[in-house]
Amino acid sequence: MLNELWNQLGINRVLAGLLAKRKFQAPVERTIFAMVANRALNPANKLKTEDWVSHDVFLPGLPEVPVQHLYRTMDFLLEAAEKLQKDIFFSVDHFFNLELDLLYFDTTSTYFEVEAEENPEDNRQHLRRKGNSKDHRPDLPQVVIGLAVTREGLPVRCWVWPGNTADMSVIEEVKKTWWAGN
Structure with a gap:
């Protein structure tokens, strides 16, 4: 099924x-x-x-x-x-039959309980950064996750940013990267 x-x-x-x-x-x-x-x-x-x-x-x-x-x-x-x-x-x-006249967008963060990073050039480290944790764990590396959904709550698109990304810059990036001609 x-x-x-x-x-x-x-x-x-x-x-x-x-x-x-x-x-x-x-x-x-x-x-x-x-x-x-x-x-x-x-x-x-x-x-x-x-x-x-x-x-x-x-x-x-x-x-x-x-x-x-x-x-x-x-x-x-x-x-x-x-x-x-x-x-x-x-x-x-x-x-x-999705309606795109209104989209809802929200962000959250999630943290990683990891040992000290050994290779600062590692791509995973590019995203894992300490920042303003919504989980109240500013001591741990995290990522910021954004999700846009329709009125009905169906996902349209998701994003992941480094953990030290501020919400205001996220909103600007979402506006710039929303699919042209949707």
Whole structure:
């Protein structure tokens, strides 16, 4: 049933379009579906997801998924995030008859309980910064997460910024990066 909804919403077609010029050996669209299905049905870390796909569920077109494919697929998702969100949104727009006359936008922060960072050039550190924590943990590195939703509460787009980003600069960036010609 989840696979049917995935296909009716056109997520499979959007991903196929984004992956068409890529030379992945692994079934990336199916791997993304496996991660989404796992979150919906039995949330677990990537290592447990590997076992879940192999032993606990039947996912069409994916009898197993090595954990390294899950991580590589996440890299692809990061690279394609903006286009993927935009294309999926416009793919489901007609399905839900979405009204975009008014969008709600909010931010939150979440923190990381990690040991001292060893490599300051690490990309994860680019986002993990100490800042004004909404969780009341200014002592820990965090990220700021923004979400725009329709009147009905359906997500339109999400953003992630470094943890030391002020809300006013976030609002300015959202105005600049909102999809042109939506």
